[in-house]
Amino acid sequence: MHRWLVLGLCALLALLQYKLWLGRGGVQELHQVQGRVAAQEAVNAPxxxxxxxxxxxxxxxxxxxxxxEERARSDMGMVRADEQFFWVPGAEP
Known part of the structure; x- marks a missing residue:
């Protein structure tokens, strides 16, 4: 009687260990998901x-x-009424 109980408990322990390490939602799958999350974080950072x-x-x-004002000056070339604008051909801004 005790022998079957011990064997049954050992089998149950082995089954639980299998599910923990290799089964769905186990440690192996956890590491895979963590790797995918890290890769996605690297893509999302920029x-x-x-x-x-x-x-x-x-x-x-x-x-x-x-x-x-800065945006209007740089994008549209706007100038205030009290300013003078000089354009130099070929010069870089």
């Missing part, structure tokens, strides 16, 4: 930095006129 830069630019454009 995008996250770009989004942060764009969010900061949007905040600047919403709150201050300096950013709007």
């Amino acid at each position: 995008m996250r930095e770009r989004n942060d830069r764009l969010a900061a630019e949007v905040r600047d454009l919403k709150t201050g006129l300096d950013a709007v």
Whole structure:
């Protein structure tokens, strides 16, 4: 009687160990998922930095006129009424 109980418990322990290490949701699958998460984080990092830069630019454009003026000068070549604009052909800005 005791012998069958011990054998049954050993078999149950072996089954549980198998599921823990090799089964669905086990340690092996956990390592695979962690690897995929790390790879995706590496892909997302540059995008996250770009989004942060764009969010900061949007905040600047919403709150201050300096950013709007800088953008108008660089993108559209706008000049204030009290300024003079000199264009030099072939010169880099």
